[in-house]
Amino acid sequence: MRSIFLLDLTQCIGCEGCVIACKVGNELPEDVTYIEISEQVHGTFPNLSGGFANHRCYHCTDAACVNVCPTGALFQEDELTRVDSSLCSGCQYCVRACPYDVPVMVDGVATKCDGCRDVTKAGGTPWCVQTCPSDALRFGPRDEITAEAHQRASVMREKYPSAQVYGESQTGGLGLLVVAPEDPDELGLPADPQVPFISTVWQDIVKPGGFAITGFSIVAAGFAGIIARRNHMKELRELAEQGAAPSHDGHDDGEVQQ
Amino acid sequence: MARVPLEITRRTLLKSGLAAGVAGAMATTAGATRSPAHADIRDDRWFDDGDVETTYNACDMCPWHCGVVVRTVNGVVRKIDGNPHDPKSRGKLCPRGQGGVSFMYDPDRLQAPMVRTGERGEGKFQEVDWEFALDLIADRLNTIKERSGPEAVAFFGHTAGDSWFAEHLPQAWGTPNAAKPSTSLCISPRDEASLMTFGFPVGGHEPLDWEQLECVALIGSHIGEDARNTVMQDFASLHGRGGTIISVDPRFSSAATKADHWLPIKPSTDTALLLAWLHVLITEELYDVEYVEEWAAGFSQLAAHVEDKTPEWASEITDLSPEQIRKTARAMGEHAPKSVIMPGRHVTWYGNDTQRMRAVMLVNAILGAYGREGGMYFNDTPFISDFPYPPYAIAGSAGGCAADPDDGDDDDDELGELAVGPTGKARADGAQDTFLQGPTAMQELIEPMITGDPYRIEALICYGVNLLHSVPLPERTKEALAELELFVAVDVLPQEHLAWADIILPEATYLERYDDLYTMSHRTPYIALREPAVEPAHDTKPGWWIAKELGERIGLEAFFGWEDIEEYLDDRLRSVGSNINDLRAQNGVIIQEGKPFLEDYEGASPFPTSSGKIELYSTFLEAQGLDPLPEYEPVEDPPEGYFRLLYGRHPVHTFAKTQNTPELYELFPENELWLNADAAADLGIDDGDYVTLTNQDGASDGPIKVKATQRIRRDAVFMAHGHGHTSPGLTNANGKGASDTKLMTRYNLDPICGAAGMRVNFVRLESSEA
């Protein structure tokens, strides 16, 4: 059985050890990280609750990024999504398609967590998992991770009554299951992440013909038009900026003031 | 503080052998310098670039010393991982530990020895070679010794090599004025309180038996922000199995987010809470009656003392409800003896800290926690022999020379005699005069540099202590540094105090050097190796080499009777049937057995107090005219318009040491001022605004970015310690954020242990441009 990730947000204490381990192990360029940690605290003094949200690739089974990638730079392997930046054409479709707002462009090529492909193929543990001092991260066979996630959620319901497992159903099942201490939506994890419709047909219609440079601008324009609406994360961020809704965005560290 | 440049005149190529010529250029000599950070995404991996060599080390990104394995490819360190065999790291690392590679390859590192060419504080230096620098220091030290005695030289040291610079050298040389910031500016109150109560200090690694613990109370300990790796792991495991967590903190800290009970206490009132907890535990008989009968002395006095310290009484003082106080006391009692208050680390808060820590110890004692599974185990120090050396010129112990005097008589309540140096002088920090006892108080050695009272400290050798970011009253420190005959700074980075130094000695980082063995006091005492992964970069040298070369020039060659460090290490290891190669083959650690629990003592008392019991009532303090049982003493509240300045940790930084480390800087470039969101609204300050801070005495610093948050009380503000650097040589950290130390223009001296209580400063906020 192939391995997937467990991210236990009831345990994560926001230390950012995983962020740096990943950065060093993968030699990421300045200002690029594959994980972002942000605090998610709700309520007013002294009635507060919450903890930390992690923003990182969820390794979707029905992965929008892979579906839209015209070059094969993003691909699926061993239940995870991988990146081969050398194949990236810089079209940014993945950036726009991902319902979790994950891939980023660095010097013209897309990148994101590849599940530490080379490390794990060599029999190692992903850098982030290996270092996490809070045992918030695990990497293992899907059935074990699933059982562990449910076990943890049930223990944690004592402390966090709405503790639950997130990711078993989303986008065909995530390659990273989350133990959430509260409603996942509060942590920036949409119950129903919107995979752009076009990304599902893209694969079948356009991709088989290969990435034709001639069709690029037309497809890109049409595609871009519907992306904003579907990008759940971005919408929420915009709403938050207008003060209309709590920020679920993993990118800023300001908590919700109500 | 004024921004002080470090203007360096580099040695010429001929004279120094350095490859770099002009000021500011990066020298590339012996050690490998890493190629600049990758500009783009790599698809291939560093571990495919060549053979991966593994060396063992003890992380030095904070003083916790987690065991690590260092992975080097083609002479370049690429990755550091936790050593799975090491009892502290257990294969994992905190963010700072992961940032060690970046610390070593920081282009701002000091590159060669330097002597001052400008005025003190001006920051003008000329690079020289080691021979010249060491001869110069030795010459001046010898002159001072002849004229004023060795006691006129102070040694300050912190982190890995401090055993050379704050213990071995000063003791051999003969000065009682050796100090570490980790005592009187950090843990002294805790360790003195423990000594008085149990007969032993808490020790480096707080000995909680986390594996079986059921309930922990944290008084200000902000685990998770204080990123000590092992403690984070242990705390997480308690949380993960559903253990009870009580967090007493004016801030909804990272640890508080995991707590079952968060008590947002009014700062400075913790002792009142502790006394009320004692009251509930005793009046409701929630304490361990049998244990107290067998092992504790003075219980009836304690019970009488807290009789009127009701939760209602404490509620008035602490801003907590009587119900909260009762509920949490009951939670602790319910789990006794698998229930403790974590002693914590930095506890020098208000100047009455030893008494507060005594109250902590008393709660733990009556919960029956000491020597019990799930409570507090007994730490042991590993057995290993010293390399032979002649008798020291002055007695001493860790934490600075002449730490705790011992008159050899355990049965009285008298103070011991202070150790004296060869010319008859005892330490100049006021021990037994302005305070009772405890390790040498660093901040109390500053004044004698200025006033000459009780005698003048004329020289200072400062190893790895950022004086202007750790000792309160930094303006006084500058004045003192200006008065010194000789100021030598050994460091890795161009920290601000270096601008005052006469001679700067650049040290190799932990990844580039051997060090003395780590002998860790622990449940399973152990010995750990530090070995170099690569050659020292530039013209830097390991601490042991600097100490030995200096020692040999000041008449202490007999104390360095080894050719090189490998001989020294092998000799010590022989006493435990090992050597460096063996230790390497054993994954870098030798683990011994301890005696962690009461059973291991077979009825004998594990408490080396004069009564052989836990001294709830301190006849020693009573004999000194001090409170034998802790009292709550109010401290001054912030005046109108001011907030109490609280400070603490951010997980990616250590002290004032790592703010410049590129990969850590990237994650947290500047500290923020936590300000209650409602208070911010009242002041018309928005989240993200920049403010200047001015304290009660007019000292100011900033600008600092405001984090307007519900996560803190209205009467205090909080910032991560160690930011607000002012050294242009720290190209990342310079000018980022604010310095808490700069806003500490006063402190309260702890009358028992001489620690500096630093949470007695207040600030007001003014809007400012970024």
Ligand code: SF4
């Ligand atoms: S290392 Fe673990 S605890 Fe720290 S931020 Fe990452 S997931 Fe959270």
Ligand code: SF4
């Ligand atoms: S989270 Fe985004 S980047 Fe990751 S697999 Fe899913 S669609 Fe792709």
Ligand code: SF4
């Ligand atoms: S799995 Fe590897 S690439 Fe992905 S976040 Fe963890 S360390 Fe980074």
Ligand code: SF4
């Ligand atoms: S706690 Fe972190 S910084 Fe300190 S020694 Fe351990 S890994 Fe290093």
